Amino acid sequence: MGDLEAFRAEVRSWLEDNCPEEMRQPLASDQDHVWGGRQWEFSSDGQRVWFERMVEKGWTAPAWPIEYGGGGMTPAEHDVFKSEMKRINARSPVSNFGFWMLGPALLKFGSEEQKREHLPAIARGEIRWCQGYSEPNAGSDLASLKTSAEIDGDYFVVNGRKIWTSYADRADKMFCLVRTDPDAKKQAGISFILLDMESQGVSTRPIQLISGESPFCETFFDDVRVPRANLVGELNQGWTIAKYLLTHERDNIGGEPPGLLKGRDLAKMALEAIGADEAGRLDDPMLRADIARLEIDAMAFRALVEHTRAKAEAGEGVGARSAMLKYYGTELNKRRYNLMMDAMGGQGLEWEGERTSGGRYAREWLRSKGNSIEGGTSEIMLGIISSAVLELPKG
């Protein structure tokens, strides 16, 4: 038995012993997602037990180094771990922007002190992070952001306004792009700082979406004082980190669809909702064809994701090609939700009520429309592909 197989056996048996049965069910609603943080309250004992055991085991951030609170797994071990989690449908014990975004940024750009201060706190689920990037006038054109951070002794004084800050009203801290040199051209005057949401002068206002939910906020900064030690990387070099994270974010896309379609077979849902003809085929030939086309495209897309991962592991940079994955993956997800709504028919029209856990079909379908907007719109992705991959002439 190879080392990896021994590792797999160890992971499997530990998960079998420690993952509560109820944590092996698909998420029924957003409440089932453990975000962590100072204000977090578990909605069930199972959730709490699973969280505590994984934190103690050090497996909440499996691939981070052990000295920063991670699991210290090699990429190959991490793959084994993920496949074993998936095998029993285990839910993530805790996750938020600290795991997805800030952690990778600090590992690459943070000082030793910053790593020791922030990474273990993320891994233990103590601090919930949010992301402060977009502004009302800086969406697709992110580098035109205006929120200012002026240096005053050992502090930055931050003024301005961010939008689409996810769960800013419930987050403990924010990583944030601010303008530290108003005279420099666009990208050149931006810095990447960390701030506490409890600081004087920070206020948030939730934004209600077409899904009826409010995962995003506007965040206002009014003379907020942030220690200069909270600058990540060099002053005015924040765009490098932002770009790295945007690429990293795009890389993360292409896994399983989130929400109620996670681990569920669209064709099966359609068969249950619509029924089959006497030959056993979905009794809606046009929808059947659409689902088959979608499934083929999804299978092919996964093949490209796998191929890209394998190349990255072999040391070949992914770079702008991540825009390809972001573009196609999000468009695919929107198609998937459209077909889910076609399959669910009248049930999909419910907005409230227990039968649909509070209108989840309709709400998640509507939420999916944002996939091709957030993290860079599809049109921005196509622009990146045109210039950086295809090298077409500039307009």
Place this chain on the structure above:
Amino acid sequence: MILNEEQQMLADLAERIFADKASVDTLRAIRGGSHGNDYDQDLWQAMVESGLTGILVPEDQGGMEFGLVSAGLVAREVGRRLALTPFLSTAVLGAIAIGRGGNDDQKSRWLGPIASGELIVALALDESAKHRPERVATQATAAGDGYTVTGQKTLVLDAANAGVFIVSAMLDGTPRLFAVEIGAGTVDVEPVVSLDTRSMADVRFDAAQAELLDGDDNTLDAVLDAGRAMLAMELVGLSRAVFERTLTYLSERKQFGQRIGSFQALQHRAAHLSVEIEISEAMAFQALAAFDSGADDASQQILAAKARAAETARLASAEGVQMHGGMGMTDEFDIGFFMKRARAASELFGDANFCTERFARAKGY
């Protein structure tokens, strides 16, 4: 999947040979020839010399005994260069039908000559306009030690030059594969001039002497899988080539005082197409690898690969013609040849609709 060292060397070899030997000029010359049912003999000779004709033939029969991924690397070059070659009919379909279905005697008679380039094999499956491999009216009848087959086949590739036909025919209610050697006297080949200048024919078998290929029950399935897989790779190569030409044109052609590739309306379409091509190629390689490793869902993956590659090639060639503007409509420009071949290669062994429908069926809905 990522190519291993052996596969990468093969990819480089295939690229070199095809870049050197195959060109659209050859296709034009053959199109202008007398019977329009020829193939590129120089290229075939070069493929023989480098062993590519024996790529799937076992080593003890003089071949390289590689897998479908390796054969796919050659098929991709066939697509890129619009090569007129019996590679699919003979080196892939012939080698697999005989290699899997043949007995020792049949293998030793035909596999060696396939590898050495002396024998062209033609596969005769379809009987109607659309690919329906299980709808077979051709009948096999026991006769003496062997059989005779009678029936009418269409879309038979490389029939005009074939020494052996592999024919599907009904035996006791199930379709089986038979081999018919030319010279049996009762095979009537009627060449068809096709839009893509490929050697194609209607073939009538009239009580032709036939040998049953009774080695492996799944031979027909393997042949269908391999055919679709190779066409998927060919279509991926074709899409890449037509897209490269289109990108060059976008970067050179000026209108309104600017290079047209600077227009966002065209940039976004080109970018979208590039993503479609990447995805179709990744799918095709994964499907071929699944076949080689004997994965349970290899057939499904191949159906997915063929469906996608056909759609991608249709888009690539349509965008190619459109973005070349009026020049794309001329016979003088090569773009139209890609569109023609995309149409034909998509149709063979089941078009995108066929493959998608079979995919759904295999998935149980």
